[in-house]
Amino acid sequence: MNLAPDDRRLGTGAPIQDTRSDKIAVACIYTALGLFCLAILYPIVYVASASVSNTSKVAAGEVWLWPVGFTLDAYKAIFDYKSIVTGFGNSVFYAVAGALVATVLTLLAAYPLSRKGLPGKGLIMAAFVFTMMFSGGLIPTYLVVDQLGLLNTRWAMILPAALAVWNVIITRTYFMVTIPEELVEAGKVDGCSDFGFFWRIVLPLSKPIIAVNLLFYAVGQWNSFFNALIYLTNEHLFPLQVILRQILIQSKVDPSQMADTSKLMHLKELQEQLKYSLIVIGMIPPLLVYPFVQKHFVKGAMVGSLKG
Numbered sequence: 001m002n003l004a005p006d007d008r009r010l011g012t013g014a015p016i017q018d019t020r021s022d023k024i025a026v027a028c029i030y031t032a033l034g035l036f037c038l039a040i041l042y043p044i045v046y047v048a049s050a051s052v053s054n055t056s057k058v059a060a061g062e063v064w065l066w067p068v069g070f071t072l073d074a075y076k077a078i079f080d081y082k083s084i085v086t087g088f089g090n091s092v093f094y095a096v097a098g099a100l101v102a103t104v105l106t107l108l109a110a111y112p113l114s115r116k117g118l119p120g121k122g123l124i125m126a127a128f129v130f131t132m133m134f135s136g137g138l139i140p141t142y143l144v145v146d147q148l149g150l151l152n153t154r155w156a157m158i159l160p161a162a163l164a165v166w167n168v169i170i171t172r173t174y175f176m177v178t179i180p181e182e183l184v185e186a187g188k189v190d191g192c193s194d195f196g197f198f199w200r201i202v203l204p205l206s207k208p209i210i211a212v213n214l215l216f217y218a219v220g221q222w223n224s225f226f227n228a229l230i231y232l233t234n235e236h237l238f239p240l241q242v243i244l245r246q247i248l249i250q251s252k253v254d255p256s257q258m259a260d261t262s263k264l265m266h267l268k269e270l271q272e273q274l275k276y277s278l279i280v281i282g283m284i285p286p287l288l289v290y291p292f293v294q295k296h297f298v299k300g301a302m303v304g305s306l307k308g
Contacts, residue, residue: 044283051075051276058273074277087240088281090154091222094239095285098158099218105163106213107206110171111198116181132165138230145231156231157239161224167213174209175202219286244278 018026045065050058054069062068078084112118113125135141141160150156179202187197203210225241232238 047276047279051273051280055273074273077274078277083235083243086236087238087243090237091240094157095218095221098221099214101158102162102217103210103213106167106171110168111175111202114172114175128165128168142230151231152234154237157227160227167216171209171213178205222286240282244282247275247278
């Protein structure tokens with residue numbers, strides 16, 4: 001029978017009572033967590049409210065929490081701006097394709113490093129860790145991408161950031177904890193090849209860490225804009241984040257991108273509100289994806305972060 005916290009007793013039969021210091025500590029913890037949640041949620045709520053509020057009300061500072069003068073003009077203007085729609089589609093492609101490619105490479109790198117029989121495993125792992133501390137720099141990286149013929153292609157957004165060493169370390173540790181050597185030996189006794197063991201046994205047992213990698217890489221690709229600034233000059237390949245940068249930082253609205261130029265003056269009036277609506281659109285995909293991988297994310301991140 002499950003006992004309520006107040007019904008639990010010590011060996012002496014006396015009920016467990018929280019001391020005054022315990023109650024103060026719990027109250028401080030809940031207060032700190034509440035303030036932390038408020039600090040995260042309020043900007044999101046404010047931006048969402050401002051994006052659907054009347055432009056003059058937003059400019060006058062009358063929007064504090066809830067929308068004032070509800071309107072969807074900013075979102076309607078977004079669909080009239082062709083670069084935003086194209087950039088959104090490009091960002092979705094880069095996030096999905098980049099996450100899949102990077103996750104496959106991470107799994108293929110991490111699993112052999114988790115096994116004891118890999119020759120030179122320590123040297124290979126040291127080479128991986130070395131790249132976390134030192135890199136060739138921006139110019140050599142650009143020259144490599146140029147020599148590979150990736151400039152102004154979609155691959156320039158996917159391949160240079162296709163492998164994160166920290167993710168390899170987390171995934172390697174997960175394999176070391178959840179895939180014991182005895183299981184590998186049992187597979188070999190049954191005549192299973194290394195690739196067959198990886199495909200039939202390792203991958204089905206690795207859903208949590210696969211979800212972690214997909215989420216990490218997808219969010220990283222979704223938020224990335226620096227590679228696009230360096231490697232892309234074709235505006236049709238720009239991700240949404242570059243378009244956001246042009247509007248949010250440079251306050252740049254290209255009249256040629258408007259399907260109806262008569263709406264340009266109205267868009268100028270909506271420019272401040274347009275920033276909020278673009279931020280909301282940029283937040284939606286990660287917020288929609290996270291609930292579906294949350295169950296695996298917590299387990300994979302916790303197990304993979306253990307010292308291996």
